[in-house]
Structure formats: structure tokens, C-alpha cells
Amino acid sequence: MTASEAKPITYANPELAGSEKPGTSIHLPYGFGPIPPADSSKPNKVFYFDIDNCLYQRSTRIHDMMQDKIHQYFKDSLQLDDEEAHKLHINYYREYGLALEGLVRNHQVDALEYNAQVDDALDLKSVLHYNQQLRDMLIRIKETHKFDYFWLVTNAYKNHALRVISFLGLGDLFDGLTFCDYSKFPIICKPMNEYFFHFLDLTHTSTNFRTPGVLKQQYFVDDSEINVKAAHRLGFGNVIHYVELEEEYKKLKQKVDFEEFYGSGDNADLSKIRIVRDILDLESVIGN
Numbered sequence: 232m233t234a235s236e237a238k239p240i241t242y243a244n245p246e247l248a249g250s251e252k253p254g255t256s257i258h259l260p261y262g263f264g265p266i267p268p269a270d271s272s273k274p275n276k277v278f279y280f281d282i283d284n285c286l287y288q289r290s291t292r293i294h295d296m297m298q299d300k301i302h303q304y305f306k307d308s309l310q311l312d313d314e315e316a317h318k319l320h321i322n323y324y325r326e327y328g329l330a331l332e333g334l335v336r337n338h339q340v341d342a343l344e345y346n347a348q349v350d351d352a353l354d355l356k357s358v359l360h361y362n363q364q365l366r367d368m369l370i371r372i373k374e375t376h377k378f379d380y381f382w383l384v385t386n387a388y389k390n391h392a393l394r395v396i397s398f399l400g401l402g403d404l405f406d407g408l409t410f411c412d413y414s415k416f417p418i419i420c421k422p423m424n425e426y427f428f429h430f431l432d433l434t435h436t437s438t439n440f441r442t443p444g445v446l447k448q449q450y451f452v453d454d455s456e457i458n459v460k461a462a463h464r465l466g467f468g469n470v471i472h473y474v475e476l477e478e479e480y481k482k483l484k485q486k487v488d489f490e491e492f493y494g495s496g497d498n499a500d501l502s503k504i505r506i507v508r509d510i511l512d513l514e515s516v517i518g519n
């Protein structure tokens with residue numbers, strides 16, 4: 232791949248038409264990647280950001296809105312009653328990690344049609360709002376010049392990712408986006424190693440990210456326990472787990488492998504996963 236393959240992404244969310252606020256329009260200079268070749272003597276240092284339930288709070292209940300849409304999709308597309316739809320949805324989620332994967336494998340569902348009726352149909356406007364505080368914090372982190380790139384990494388399809396970022400007013404702060412491509416089969420998403428390798432390749436063009444020390448310099452923030460553990464296992468040196476809910480935090484601390492992944496849980500050991508309870512605390516745990 233060459234740098235010329237990267238096309239900038241611009242997107243104006245029609246639901247925000249007329250908004251003059253910075254960041255409501257999207258401009259990602261390197262689009263879906265790749266970024267320009269790095270100087271091999273100086274590997275890129277990238278901050279990778281998850282989007283859903285990470286750059287906005289889980290308490291927006293977007294996840295629940297999505298579950299309702301998925302349930303309706305199972306009912307309508309497979310002609311199931313509520314109970315059958317619920318069972319199948321749960322089974323596919325357990326078996327494949329994504330309900331969609333089960334639908335594509337077993338029912339030849341068109342993944343992009345599904346996406347249009349589920350993710351793209353969510354009423355995000357009613358729950359996601361311009362987040363000036365988050366915007367200001369991300370700008371402060373950028374201004375430290377510790378990072379060469381800010382990169383979004385999501386398990387959603389691109390449309391949803393761009394909509395979310397525009398509603399939050401963060402559309403001009405990232406260099407690019409890696410999304411989960413529902414049009415491919417099988418679907419590759421976090422926490423699969425293949426997905427990590429895919430976005431690492433796109434952001435470390437001429438520097439092999441497997442070179443010792445390169446992954447140690449990278450930053451990754453996500454609200455999903457399996458995703459942060461996967462990043463940590465792969466060798467990311469700076470993994471941050473956003474744990475919003477108290478109940479989830481308590482459960483996490485009780486796990487037998489807590490110390491292995493999180494140390495004593497006070498973020499003192501920078502070789503372990505760091506925990507933030509509010510995304511606005513990100514700035515305080517990024518170290519030097």
C-alpha cells in the first residue's frame with residue numbers, strides 16, 4: 232500500500248445541518264488509512280480510541296436501543312415471535328460475538344441491509360450531545376505532541392461511527408478510522424488479533440509494529456474488557472479500560488486474573504492496564 236491510497240473522509244451529518252460548531256462536520260485526513268510511511272528510525276506513536284460506550288457514556292442506553300432494533304430485525308426477517316427471536320439472538324451473540332454474524336452465516340442475511348435497519352436507524356440525535364469537555368480534553372492531549380496520530384477503531388460499521396463522532400462534536404480531532412466491515416465475510420472485529428493487525432498495519436506503514444518496542448509505545452482505550460485484555464496480550468504498552476458502571480468495576484476487581492492484567496488496580500504499574508471511571512480522566516493516566 233502507498234500513502235496515496237488514503238483518501239480523506241469528509242461527512243456532514245444531515246441531522247446537524249446548520250450547525251456551525253467545530254467538530255460537527257467530519258474531516259479525517261487519512262480516512263480509512265493508510266497513513267503516510269513512517270520514518271523507520273522513529274515509529275509512529277498512535278492513540279487508538281474505541282467509540283461506542285467509550286467516547287459517550289453507556290448510560291445513554293444506545294446499546295439498549297440497538298438491542299431493540301436487533302430483536303425487531305430477527306422477528307421481521309426470520310418471521311419469529313418474541314421468544315424465538317430472543318433465544319436465537321442470544322445464541323448467535325454467544326456463539327459468534329456479533330448477532331449479525333449468525334444471521335449472515337445461517338440465514339444469508341445481507342449485512343448492509345441489516346446495518347441500515349439497525350445501526351443507521353438509531354435515534355442518536357435524542358441521546359448524543361455536543362461534548363465540549365471531552366473535545367477540550369482531547370485537544371489538550373493533542374497539544375502535548377506526544378502522539379503522531381489519533382485513530383478511531385470501532386466494531387461498528389463506518390456510517391454509525393461517523394454519525395456518533397459528529398453528534399459529539401469530535402469530527403475534526405482524529406486522523407482516521409478503522410471500522411468493522413460488515414460487507415466482508417467472515418466479519419473481522421475486536422478482539423480478534425486479525426483486526427488489531429489490520430489497523431496496526433494501516434498506521435505503521437513502513438515500521439513493522441511487531442518490531443520490539445513499537446507496540447509498547449502505543450495507546451489504546453476501550454470500554455470492553457475483552458478488547459483491552461486482547462490489546463494488553465498483544466503487547467500494547469498503554470492500555471486504558473474505561474469502566475463506567477460501579478457494578479462492572481466491582482465484578483472486574485473480583486476476577487481471578489485481575490492482578491495479572493491490572494496490577495493492584497491503582498494505575499501505579501504502567502505496564503498493566505489502567506482503569507478510568509470517567510473518560511474525562513483519560514488525560515490524568517496517559518503519563519509521559
Ligand SMILES: [Mg+2]
Binds near residue numbers: 284453455
Ligand atoms: Mg466500546
